[in-house]
Amino acid sequence: MTALRARPAASPSTGPAKRRTGAPLPLALPLLVVVAGLLVWPMGTLAIRSFVGDDGGFTIQRYADVLTSARYLRSFAVTSVLAVISTLLALLLCIPAAVYLERAGTRFARTVAVAMTIPLSLPGIVIGFFVILVFGTTGVVPVAIQQMTGSRALQIAYTFSGLLLGYLYFNIPRVVLVIRGAVAGTSVEAIDAARTLGASPLRVYWSVVLPSLRPAIASATALSLATAFGAFGTAATLSRGYRVVPLDIAAAFTERFQPELAATLSLLLAIVTTTVLVGIGRLGEGKHR
Amino acid sequence: MSTNILEPDATPLEQGDVVAVAATAAPNDPILRIGRWLAAVTALICLAPIPLVLAVATTRVWQQGFWAGGFTLEWLANGWQRIAPNFAFSLRIAVLVLIIDLLIGLPAAWLIARRRFPGRRALQALSTVPIAIPGIALALGLILAYPTWKAGGWLLIAGHVLYTLPFMLGALTPTLGRRDLIELEAVAATLGASFPARLLTVTLPQIRTSLLAATIMVVTLSLGEFNVSFFLYTVMDTPLPVELYSGYITMRLEVAAATTVWFLALVVPAAIALERLGGAKVGQA
Secondary structure, eight states, X not given: OOOOOOOOTTSTTTSOGGGOOOOOGGGGHHHHHHIIIIIIHHHHHHHHHHHBOTTSSBOOHHHHHHHHOHHHHHHHHHHHHHXXXXXXXXXXXXXXXXXXXXXXXXXXXXXXXXXXHGGGGSOHHHHHHHHHHHHSTTOHHHHHHHHHHXXXXXXXXXXXXXXXXXXXXXXXXXXXXXXXXXXXXXXXXXXXXXXXXXXXXXXXXXXXXXXXXXXXXXXXXXHHHHHHHHOOHHHXXXXXXXXXXXXXXXXXXHTSOOHHHHHHXXXXXXXXXXXXXXXXXXXXXXXXO | OGGGGGSOSOOOOOHHHHHHHHHHSOOSOHHHHHHHHHXXXXXXXXXXXXXXXXXXXXXXXGGGSTTTTOBOSHHHHHHHHHHHHHHHHHHHHHHHHHXXXXXXXXXXXXXXXXXXXXXXXXXXXGGGHHHHSOHHHHHHHHHHHOGGGGGGTHHHHHHHHHHHHHHHHHHHHHHHTOHHHHHHHHHHHHTTOOXXXXXXXXXXXXXXXXXXXXXXXXXXXXXXXXXXXXHHOBTTBOOHHHHHHHHHHHSOHHHHHHHHHHHHHHHHHHHHHXXXXXXXXXXXX
C-alpha cells in the first residue's frame, strides 16, 4: 500500500453515506436502460396494442369482446377460484405450522422448515409434473390403488382438484416464508398469558395470534394470490380441461396468432391482480384490535 | 417455552417417523401440537414427490407398479441423453444472464444502498416486478416491442435478465447498506486505500455471502425459467424447462420422471445451499 494519505473520517467521500444526496448517476444508468427498454417500453407497447384497432384507430372493442365472452369470463372465474381456494388452504396449513416452526426451535422444526422451502426453487412445470406423477392416469396413487383393489382410482391430475393441488404446492412455501418472518417478531408472552388465563387454543388463535399476525397474513395472501393469478407452467402441464387466463394468453398468441387479443387479456389479468393486491394491502393496514 | 423440553430433538424426515413423533410425544400446549402436526403434513406434501420421481424413473415398467420388471438405470441414461444439449444451452444462457445481472446490479445496488436520489424508491419497487407482472405478460411485451430480436436468442436473454435482476438487487442492496461495512470502507479510505483497492479488498470480500446467494439464485432461476422463455425461445435452441415440458406432454412417465430427476439433482442442492446462506427466493410458478 502507498504511504498514508490520512483523511479525516468524516470527509465527504467516507462520511455517513445515507446523508449524501448527490448521486453518481452513471452507476444507475445500466439499470435505468434495462428498466426503460425491457420493462416500461414493452409493457407500454402491450397496452397500446390492445387499444389499437385493425384500422389503426383507437378501440375498446377487444375489451368489450373479452368481457362478454363466456369462454374468457369462465377462465377468469376458474383462475380466481383456484387462486382463492389454494390461498385459503395454504393459510390454513401454514399459519399454525409457521407458529410452531418459529417457536419450537428443535432440530425437527429446522428440518421441516428447510423441506417447506423446496417448492420455491421448482418451476411451475415441474410442480405440474409432480401432480401428474402422483395422480395422473398412471400416477403413483392410482397404480398403488390398482395393486391393492384391482382397479385404478383417484386419477385426478387433469381435474380441478389436480390443478388445486399444484397451486397449493407452490403457495405453501410462500405463505410459510412470510408468516414465519412475522411470528419471529410477535409477543410470545401474550400467547402464554392467554393460555395461562385459561383461553382455549381456538380462542388464543382468534384473539391473540391472528390479530398480531394480521399484516403478515395480508402480505402472504397477496403474494399467494398474485403468484396463483400469474401461474403459467403448472397450468400448462395440467391443462387438459380447465382453462386459466395465462393459458388463454398463450393460446391467443401462439395458436390464434392474435397478439392484440393476448395483450388485452394480459392487461385485464394485470388489472385484476393489481386490484386484489391493493385491496388486500388496505385490509392489512387496517386498524389493529 | 417449557414445552420444548418435551420435544424429541433428532428426527429424520421419514413418513412413519413424523407421524410417530407427533402421536407419542405430544406436548401440553395444543397450539404447538396442532402446529407440529400441520408442519409435518405440509413438509410431507412438499417432499413426497421427490422420492416418488426417483422410484418411477428407476422402474422398468411403471404401469405395473413399483419396480415392476426390475430396477433399471436405463431411463435415467436415456433422460440424460435427451436433455443434455438443452442443459448445456440453458447453462450458457444462465451464465450470460448472471454476468449481465452482476454488471448492472452491483453498481445499481451500491447506489440504492448508499445514496439518496430522486427515483430511488421507484428503483426499489422494481423488486416486486417478477411477482406483480405474470411472466407470460413480460414475455409478450418483449416480443411485441422487439419482434426482430427473437432470432438471435437475445430476447430470451433479455427476458431472463428482466426476471432475475430484481432478485440480484434484492440480495445485494441490504448487504451493501450495512453500517459496519460502510465504516470498514471508511477506515480503509482513511488508511489511504484507493477506490479499486477498497472494492477488491474490503467491499467484495465483505459481501461474498450475499454475492454467492445471488449467484445461486440467478443461475437456478434462469435454469428453471419457463413462463418467460415459452414465448421467447427459438426452435434451434430449446431451453431445459421447455424440453422438460414437451417431455411431460408427449413422453411416457418413466422418461419424464428421469429427465426431472436430473433437473432436481441440479436445483434441490442449490435450494438447500441457498437456505443455509439465509436467502430464500420467491419466483413465479
